Amino acid sequence: MHAFRSHTCAELNKSNVGETVRLSGWVHRVRDHGGLLFIDLRDHYGVTQVMADPDSPVFAEIEKVRSEWCIRIDGNVKARDESLINPKIPTGEVEVFIRDIEVLGAAEELPLMVFGDQEYPEETRLKYRFLDLRREVMQESMKLRSDVVASMRKRMWDLDFREYQTPIITASSPEGARDFLVPSRLHPGKFYALPQAPQQFKQLIMVSGFDKYFQIAPCFRDEDPRADRSPTDFYQLDLEMSFATQQDVFDTIQPVLQGVFEEFGGGRKVDAEWPQISYKDAAKWYGTDKPDLRNPIKMQDCSEHFRGSGFAIFAKLLEQEGTEVRAIPAPTGGGRKFCDRMNKFAQGEGLPGMGYIFWREKTADAVAQELGIKVKEAQAKLKSGEVEGGMEAAGPLAKNIGPERTEAIRQQLGLGVGDAAFFLGGKPSSFEKIAGKARDVIGQELNLIDKDRFAFAWIVDFPIYEKDEETGAIDFEHNPFSMPQGGMEALEGDPLDVLGYQYDLACNGYELVSGAIRNHKPEIMFKAFEIAGYGKDEVEKRFGALVNAFQYGAPPHGGCAAGIDRIVMLLADQQNIREVMMFPMNQRAEDLMMNAPSEPQNEQLRELSLRVIEQE
Template identity: 60%
Template sequence: MHRYRTHTCGALRASEIGETARLSGWCHRIRDHGGVLFIDLRDHYGLTQVVVDPDSPAFKLAETVRAEWVIRVDGRVRSRPAGTENPDLPTGQVEMYATEIEVLGPAAELPLPVFGDVEYPEETRLRYRFLDLRREKLHKNIMTRGAIIDAMRRRMKTQGFFEFQTPILTASSPEGARDFLVPSRLHPGKFYALPQAPQQYKQLIMMSGFDRYFQIAPCFRDEDPRADRLPGEFYQLDLEMSFVEQEDVFAAVEPVITGVFEEFAEGKPVTQNWPRIPYAVSMQKYGTDKPDLRNPIEMQDVSEHFRGSGFKVFARLLEDPKNRVWAIPGTGGGSRAFCDRMNSWAQGEGQPGLGYIMFRREKLSDEAMTDPTHIQSQIALRQLHPDPKNADYKHGGLDYVAGGGPVANNIGPERVEAIRLQLDLKEGDAAFFVAGNPEKFVKFAGSARTKVGEELKLVDFDRFELAWIVDFPFYEWNEDDKRVDFSHNPFSMPQGGMDALNGQDPLTIKAFQYDIACNGYEIASGGIRNHRPEAMVKAFELAGYDEETVKERFGGMYRAFQYGAPPHGGMAAGVDRIVMLLCGVTNLREISIFPMNQQAQDILMGAPNEASPKQLRELHIRTNIQEK
């Protein structure tokens, strides 16, 4: 018999009844039922119920066992008594009657329980991560992560991609975040950088004649932590292809991502025909470049209905051509209580408020009842009859859908009706408004859209909505440095090529860059690459880099472009975010095996820590810590 086990704790079935078996695992839960002890013995594979009664030679030792002790149990497999079977357990038809127990590893008092799913402070969970990882939900998430990565690899290879590993110690690159620097002992005063992404290497792989590359790549960025990005490091499904246009990349990637989501969605619907949404359209409709399309709300520009109106706040704003008024339709939100609640929420977000119109049914005024040309009468006729000219006003009804609230009172019924028709709203609905320069209010507008959709229960959370976001601007204005800067990936191809770089306002140039959005998260980003050396130099020149700087910082790529560079493109999908979505959690800590805390510290291993004087001398480094 094996020293520790003949079966795992998830293996015993009715077919083993009557056999002698040996199990090893953790004491998950211990119950005393009138002197008979029940031990739920757990290992990586499952759980088996062990029974020890006073007649067993193992009973005396079993009484001393506590939660999370590691034990070996020998015994006989038998049927559970009728009525005590557990259909939720694979081993639920049987139990083991213990005849011998050996303690392999006693456990001290637990700082957090493994049994159950009680939430504990982050510091406790991360300091005792080895205990946290024993908990069923987190353990399952980590195993799901591995299965998802296996599925990605399998599907990528099916698509004809080959896996390569690129260097970890490399040179600094302008990927948009701070590098982690590694001092060189052999080259005093010089530093390696951990890769923010394998961007240059994967392009060089295409230069080297390999056609389709991928890897599950570790990436390192010295950024402030946030819930949807791990501090310090993350993993991405990185890929690159030669002799391709944008559509070829889409055709290769879509089935991989769709297939992975379908495989792990547990029956939830997954988008089949991904929409292509231009960046500018996404910002205007959804207030973000990573829209959650489970929310059906689409914002619309209603500026013309307020221009020159009696609502002076908006009318004056619109005198500046940069300013606009956007409407957020709220189906079913036409109550005073909800509108006031949204207004209070906006004020809590640092806004002056959130204008609104409530749509409700109102009776015609006496004046309108006697004058068919009255505006209320005309609106009522249009609402009640497809062709008002042929309608019999006397039989048209006595009420109509009208707008209520301060905004409606100031702009008048005709403009209110025009807004209602544009937004396709009805009785019981509402419209909310944000105004000003869209560049400044767009983020708030997107948050308001999300808030309205969730509060009115318009969002279908039980699905995965995927979309391509395309036509990103190549450059953006860097207000801090007062200059043009890259808005996305600096190695992408500008739409229009050299002609655009030479003749267009840089801030109007679009790039062959694209993202994948899913349920409000950016889960992938990529582009068709700028593979001509003169175009590369020009693109960086517009962002403030001279030719010598380009050659110095990106010499490997620049040289490679001189010797026959194929047109190429690719992208990278965030493994952590995809796993997070498929596991149904909102924090990457729940799908990462040993994450740092929100202060970018590994409190389990004690990193970062101080280097010894000897280490610093070898690296030719002296610390100069500023007092706070």
């Protein structure tokens, strides 16, 4: 027999009854039933119930066993009584009577329990991650992650892509975040960098004549942490293609990701239609460039209904250039309590409030006022059907702008009795983000979001440049390596009108993919950087490898990268990316288990010609 096991803790069933077996694993739970000891023995694959009574030759040793001890047992497989069968586990029809036991690793008092669903502080969970990872939910999440990566690899190979590895120690290459620098021992005073992404290398692979590249690539960025972002490192499915258009990239990555979500989504619906929405429209309709399309709310410009109206705040606002009033429809939100709650939300976001209108059945008071009769008479006419009630608009805004304008707004937004609309005004850049948050909150509170669905959208036509409101200087708003739509000709006009062949893929409110068709022509690249204030010499210094390579017959090329951690987070139905990473950092970019970052030894600093200057 094998030294540690003849079977895993998920293999035994009725067919094994009568056999002598050997199992190894962790003590998941101990139950003492008055002289009968039951142990749920757990390994990576499952759980088997093992048991002993005073007749067992090792009963005294078994009594000493505690949770999370690692043990080996030998015993006989027995069938459970019909009434004791556990249909929830594969081994639920049998149990093993223990004849021998060996403690492979005893456990001290546990800082966190593996059995059960107790909540522990994240700091405790990360410090004792090796225990935290023993929990079933974590085991399943890590298996899911591994399976997703394997599926991605297979799907990419099936599309005739090959995987090529790019360097981990390289030169600093600005990708929009801070580099992690690595001092060079052989070249004192000089530094390597950990790659923020394999961006330049994968483009150089295309220039080298390789038609299709992909990689499950580690990326390193010194960033501020968020729930959906690691502060140090992450993995992405990175791909690049030669002689490819934007649509070619979309057509390549969609079946890969759609297949992964269908395979591992647990039966949730995966949209097959992935609309392409311009960056401008995404901001206008959803207040974000990563919209959650499970939420049916689509914001609209309602400026014309408030221009010259009795609501002075919006009317005066609209006299200023570049301002507008945007409406957020709220189907089924037509109650004063809900409207007041949303108004309070806006105040919590730093606004004075949020205007609203809601539509309700016309009251007897309103009918009496319209017909010039008493309220009791109006009530009687409504009850008898002599007068139709219809609907009325309510709320402070409705009173200010009057019934004609409120009716025009209602018709534009497609709303009816029991619905509401909220309004924000000003320069879109000042309120779009809050409008997007309000849209999310409204969708959640009114249960408008289909939570059993993955809804995707390509966000396209990103502007390449932006203007600093204070200085008036032009700089890159997005990826400076994107090919401008219209090429060199587009760069001759107003920089703020230049759009790039750049795109993101949003799913359920998260950005999953980012990519672009690359600017592979040196003359266009120099011009693009010149507009943003970067001279030719600086471009050659900072991006010398690309500039040099592009002078030797570079093919048109493009690609994208999909965030694996974020994809698994969605598939696992988790809200925090650390739940799907094996050994993540905490919010302060600290590894509490390995005690990193740590202070270097003086000898290490001397070898690297470095000196640490104390912070004041």
